[in-house]
Each structure stands twice: as C-alpha cells, then as structure tokens.
Amino acid sequence: MKQRERLIEALLALSAGISVLTTGGIIVMLAVEAAHFFRQVPLGTFLTDTQWTPLFADKHFGILPLVSGTLLTTGVAIAVALPLGLIIAIYLNEYATVGFRNVIKPLLEVLAAVPTVVYGFFALTVVTPFLQRLIPGMAGFNALSAGSVMGIMILPLVSSLSEDALTAVPRSLREASYALGATRLQTAMRVVVPAASSGITVSVILAISRAVGETMIVAIAAGQEPRLTANPLVPVETITTYIVQVSSGDVAYGTLEYDTIFAAGITLFVLTLVLNNVGYWFRQKFREQYE
Known part of the structure; x- marks a missing residue:
C-alpha cells in the first residue's frame, strides 16, 4: 500500500x-x-504608439490598438455571460427541481463543445445581420456581434461554476434567512450570492481568460482592422487574430514583421497574468469579507 x-x-x-x-x-x-x-523597436514606442501597421509601408508598432480590440470584445462577452450565467445559476440552484437541473445543466455544458469556428460563422451570418437591423450603420465586421457570441460560448463556464459555488453555501444560511422572514429571491440575492462570491469570482476569472485568448470568433466576425477605439460597432483586431494573420501568411521567418507576433504574444501573456492576479485579489477580499 x-x-x-x-x-x-x-x-x-x-x-x-x-x-x-x-x-x-x-x-x-x-x-x-x-x-x-x-x-529594433523601443519598448516606449511599443507601449505608447496608437497605430499598429507593421505589415504596411508606413510601419508603426504600437500595441494599444490590439489591446483595445482584445479588451473590447472581452468586455462585451463578459457583459453577456455574467448576468445570464448568474441568473441561470441562481434559478437552477434555488428554484429548479432536481430532475430539471440534472437535464438542463448538461445541456448548457454542451455549448462548450461547439467548435469556435461554428460560433464565428454564426456571429457573422446570423447575429451581425440581426444587429444591423436593430442598429443602422453598424459595420459588417464588428466587436459587438463577435463579443456577444463569445459571451454565449463562455456562458456554460460562468453558469456551471457559479451554480457549484451556490450549491456549496451551507443550508443553515438559507434557513436563517427564511426564519427572519426573507423571501426566496431576497435569500438568493442577499445571502446566497454574497456567500458564494469567491466561487463566482473564480468563474468570472476563468471566463475572462478564455475570452481574452479566443481566436476564431474574433478572426471571423470582428474583422482585422487594428484601431484604438471603445466603439463596439466598428471592426477591430485582437492580439490573437493578428498572431494568426501573420503566422498563416507570407511573412518570412526572422524578419521584424514576423517577430511582432512574439511581442504580441508576450503582451497577451502579461495581460492574462495581470487579469488573473486582479481576479485572485478580489476573490481573497470577498473570502475575507464573508468568512
């Protein structure tokens, strides 16, 4: 033994x-x-220049447009996934029957198995035309449709992990809340969710990391126009999209243009590391507050 x-x-x-x-x-x-x-490119220029055109004749190497596109699509995705995922988690945990929960939860997790290229074409051919009817003047490639579909993709991650966190809250807290006259909704929103906030924060951290590293959806639906903007209705380019663009193109290995993908890659790594550490800090603060 x-x-x-x-x-x-x-x-x-x-x-x-x-x-x-x-x-x-x-x-x-x-x-x-x-x-x-x-x-060959000063770090200050890389971090402060507002243009990214390394493949053009007039070359600029400012990473800000790619970071902007990445954060914009990720922000839209979280804005879609977090409220929907939390609502689903609360309903499954506090209102749904055991049989219904056992059927719906696996079905939600099937969304995570759908290939991202399918999500990308769905965003381009279904979501974008629908949004264009609602928002005249929206570009054919845009951050809003790509981010919205990306939010659907990460929805199972948020809802499943949040539901697990809500399930882990002791039953005694719910019973104490009911004993004080609180309704089921009040108990869920004012007792259960705050008590499970550290687990919910973890689900958001993982969802953000997944969204930041997503490639195919943004490559197909968001466009490939690096621009420093907070407008989700115009085309943008993310860090991962640019890496794919150069890696699969005719750029010769060892050139300055090819080396830009490694600069973009290490920027993505640092960005993800910072987001994860910020999320970990929030998780610890929530845990200290409610334990």
Whole structure:
C-alpha cells in the first residue's frame, strides 16, 4: 500500500512538474523571440504608439490598438455571460427541481463543445445581420456581434461554476434567512450570492481568460482592422487574430514583421497574468469579507 501511495505521489509530482516546465518553456521562448523585436523597436514606442501597421509601408508598432480590440470584445462577452450565467445559476440552484437541473445543466455544458469556428460563422451570418437591423450603420465586421457570441460560448463556464459555488453555501444560511422572514429571491440575492462570491469570482476569472485568448470568433466576425477605439460597432483586431494573420501568411521567418507576433504574444501573456492576479485579489477580499 505504501509503495502504491508513493507511486501515486510521484506521478502527481511529475504531472505538476511537467506543467511548470511547459509554462516556463513557453515564457522563455516568448521572451527570447520578443527580445529580437525589442532590439529594433523601443519598448516606449511599443507601449505608447496608437497605430499598429507593421505589415504596411508606413510601419508603426504600437500595441494599444490590439489591446483595445482584445479588451473590447472581452468586455462585451463578459457583459453577456455574467448576468445570464448568474441568473441561470441562481434559478437552477434555488428554484429548479432536481430532475430539471440534472437535464438542463448538461445541456448548457454542451455549448462548450461547439467548435469556435461554428460560433464565428454564426456571429457573422446570423447575429451581425440581426444587429444591423436593430442598429443602422453598424459595420459588417464588428466587436459587438463577435463579443456577444463569445459571451454565449463562455456562458456554460460562468453558469456551471457559479451554480457549484451556490450549491456549496451551507443550508443553515438559507434557513436563517427564511426564519427572519426573507423571501426566496431576497435569500438568493442577499445571502446566497454574497456567500458564494469567491466561487463566482473564480468563474468570472476563468471566463475572462478564455475570452481574452479566443481566436476564431474574433478572426471571423470582428474583422482585422487594428484601431484604438471603445466603439463596439466598428471592426477591430485582437492580439490573437493578428498572431494568426501573420503566422498563416507570407511573412518570412526572422524578419521584424514576423517577430511582432512574439511581442504580441508576450503582451497577451502579461495581460492574462495581470487579469488573473486582479481576479485572485478580489476573490481573497470577498473570502475575507464573508468568512
């Protein structure tokens, strides 16, 4: 028995080590390749220039337009997924019968299995024409339709993890609330949701990370026009879309234009790292407040 436990511990340690080494290898590769880029383009220019045209004759290397497009589509996605996902989680946990919950929850999670390229064409051919009828003048490629469909894609992540967090709230808190005369809705919104806020925050963190790294939906529906804007009705380009554009194009390896994908990649890594740490901080604050 002890030998078996030691073998299991060794396998677990090996798995953890492989994960850490893989992450470290990715960081080193990005840093080394990005260093070639930053030898020719000053970091200040990269962070402050408001134009991104490395493939044009008039070259500009400001990452802000790509960061803007990434945050814009992610913001739209979270604006769709968070309220819908939380409403679904509250209904399934507080109102639905056990049989209904056991049927609906797996069906929601099927959305996560749909290929993202399908979501992309759905955004382009269905959602965009529908929104154009509601919003005259909206461009054929835009951040709103791409972000909205991306929100549908990450909806199972938010609803499922939030529902698990709500389920973990002790029954005694609900009973104490009912004993004080609160309704079911008041109990859900003022007792259960605050108590489960740390778990809900985790679901939002994971959803944001998933949305920031999404490629196919934004590549198909959002366009490929890097611009510094907060207007979701116009075409934008995200960091992942640009990386795909250059990687699959005719840009020669080793050129400055090709090295831009590593600079964009390390920017995406830092952006995700910052968002995750901010989310972790919020989670800890919520946990300290309600524990």
